[in-house]
Amino acid sequence: MTNDVSPQSALKSPPLWRRLSESLRFQLLLWIVLPLIGVICVNLLISFQSAEATADLINDQMLLSSARVIAEAVAVDANGTVEADIPPAALEMFDTGHGDRVFYRVITAWGTLVAGFLDLPSPKKEQAGEDAVFRGDKVRVMMINHPVVGLAKDAAVSVSVAVTLNNEAAMRERLWLSDFTKQLLLVMVAGLVAIIGLQRGLAPVLKLRDAVRQRDRERLDPFNPQSVQSELRPLVHALNDHMERVQGQMAAQRRFVSNAAHQLRTPLALVNTQASVAAREENPERRSEALQALRTSTKQLTRLASQLLTLSRAEPGSRRPRHDTVDLTAAARQVLETYAETALKRQIDLGLEASEASFVEGDGTMLAEMLVNLVDNALRYTQMGGTVTVALTRQGDWVCLRVEDNGPGIPEGEHEQVFERFYRIMGTQAEGSGLGLAIVKEVVDGASGDIALRTPANGGLIVEVRLPAA
Ligand SMILES: Nc1ncnc2c1ncn2[C@@H]1O[C@H](COP(=O)(O)OP(=O)(O)OP(=O)(O)O)[C@@H](O)[C@H]1O
Numbered sequence: 001m002t003n004d005v006s007p008q009s010a011l012k013s014p015p016l017w018r019r020l021s022e023s024l025r026f027q028l029l030l031w032i033v034l035p036l037i038g039v040i041c042v043n044l045l046i047s048f049q050s051a052e053a054t055a056d057l058i059n060d061q062m063l064l065s066s067a068r069v070i071a072e073a074v075a076v077d078a079n080g081t082v083e084a085d086i087p088p089a090a091l092e093m094f095d096t097g098h099g100d101r102v103f104y105r106v107i108t109a110w111g112t113l114v115a116g117f118l119d120l121p122s123p124k125k126e127q128a129g130e131d132a133v134f135r136g137d138k139v140r141v142m143m144i145n146h147p148v149v150g151l152a153k154d155a156a157v158s159v160s161v162a163v164t165l166n167n168e169a170a171m172r173e174r175l176w177l178s179d180f181t182k183q184l185l186l187v188m189v190a191g192l193v194a195i196i197g198l199q200r201g202l203a204p205v206l207k208l209r210d211a212v213r214q215r216d217r218e219r220l221d222p223f224n225p226q227s228v229q230s231e232l233r234p235l236v237h238a239l240n241d242h243m244e245r246v247q248g249q250m251a252a253q254r255r256f257v258s259n260a261a262h263q264l265r266t267p268l269a270l271v272n273t274q275a276s277v278a279a280r281e282e283n284p285e286r287r288s289e290a291l292q293a294l295r296t297s298t299k300q301l302t303r304l305a306s307q308l309l310t311l312s313r314a315e316p317g318s319r320r321p322r323h324d325t326v327d328l329t330a331a332a333r334q335v336l337e338t339y340a341e342t343a344l345k346r347q348i349d350l351g352l353e354a355s356e357a358s359f360v361e362g363d364g365t366m367l368a369e370m371l372v373n374l375v376d377n378a379l380r381y382t383q384m385g386g387t388v389t390v391a392l393t394r395q396g397d398w399v400c401l402r403v404e405d406n407g408p409g410i411p412e413g414e415h416e417q418v419f420e421r422f423y424r425i426m427g428t429q430a431e432g433s434g435l436g437l438a439i440v441k442e443v444v445d446g447a448s449g450d451i452a453l454r455t456p457a458n459g460g461l462i463v464e465v466r467l468p469a470a
């Protein structure tokens with residue numbers, strides 16, 4: 001078998017998305033990578049929140065230290081005025097190179113502004129950072145109450161410090177980015193490991209595929225199930241079973257062809273001889289006899305050929321299954337009419353017992369062939385003056401066809417074999433090739449029915465066919 005891709009088949013290959021959606025490797029990878037990406041997205045969200053909390057915490061600590069340094073600088077002068085000489089260190093700590101602006105406010109308990117901006121928003125709680133807006137800028141603000149030497153104990157000053165959020169944002173980004181990079185690296189490593197794992201996991205399957213593809217048409221020996229993972233072994237077993245069936249079918253086919261050739265060769269040789277005899281014969285009477293014999297031989301050959309053709313048509317898969325609704329009673333009546341002359345010649349009492357139409361579903365032509373072969377057998381093998389009865393009855397969901405004769409019958413031991421192709425009972429004198437009952441069996445099987453042979457008490461043969469009623 002060749003597996004080259006012709007330009008035509010390459011043109012017809014399905015689009016990429018379709019190939020990907022049908023690829024096991026892609027699907028497995030998707031099922032690994034998609035959940036991983038989901039987990040990482042959630043993780044990133046969590047790490048974003050944690051980076052934000054960390055940046056807030058650091059900022060708050062800086063604001064708190066700044067507020068404390070400012071508070072330390074608040075004093076009461078000799079006149080009792082509260083003053084604050086803000087040390088530069090209190091503000092310089094925010095000079096992180098991100099251009100942040102710092103605002104502060106020192107206010108006495110009775111509301112007098114000591115230093116800074118009176119309108120600076122002040123958090124409700126002491127020593128807890130809060131987000132606020134000051135003159136259009138988003139800021140983080142922190143407030144502490146601080147006792148001042150020289151003031152009454154409960155008249156502490158309130159110191160608020162606010163800073164714009166540039167540094168905090170930069171800090172948050174740095175913290176988050178480092179997390180993001182680590183996680184991205186993690187996904188990439190996991191993806192790579194998954195790809196390598198898939199490649200390794202699928203290797204036995206791909207090897208099996210190649211082995212199937214590269215096999216010669218004739219080679220049908222089984223594949224080794226141990227060469228693939230345990231989950232795939234049932235598939236290999238199924239493949240092996242299928243090949244065994246194909247092998248059996250091929251052998252049967254070969255046997256059939258050689259049998260058919262053999263069956264054709266003998267009458268053909270006879271025809272050849274009879275033709276030569278007729279050609280040589282000068283006596284017109286004897287010549288006419290030879291020609292008559294030649295005609296009989298050709299008739300037999302024609303029958304054999306048509307039986308072969310019918311059998312090949314009756315085989316499953318040889319033609320599109322037809323589901324005609326066939327009245328088997330009418331079909332039987334028609335067949336009996338065609339055989340009336342033969343029956344008359346052989347003085348056989350040929351009768352039909354059927355009170356009503358018997359509808360079955362199936363291939364009309366094939367069902368007629370079945371009837372022809374059964375009636376033909378009964379008439380052919382029953383001695384002169386015998387009786388042949390075709391009966392049709394309805395039994396529940398089944399239509400039962402019975403062809404009974406009082407001829408020599410078939411020994412019980414051969415009831416199975418007579419359905420084989422080319423099988424004839426030893427010593428059978430009448431013409432025939434042994435295909436009739438094989439055809440009948442194929443037709444019955446094709447119509448989901450069953451067939452059985454029985455020997456009546458007073459000798460002869462009963463062929464009983466049951467077909468599902470339509
Ligand atoms: N009604 C019958 N009575 C006795 N023997 C029968 C009867 N039907 C079939 N047989 C036996 O079974 C054998 C197989 O029958 P089958 O119809 O398959 O082939 P055939 O009649 O020999 O050939 P053909 O292909 O022409 O029908 C026959 O050769 C015959 O010996």
Ligand SMILES: [Mg+2]
Binds near residue numbers: 376434
């Ligand atoms: Mg027959």
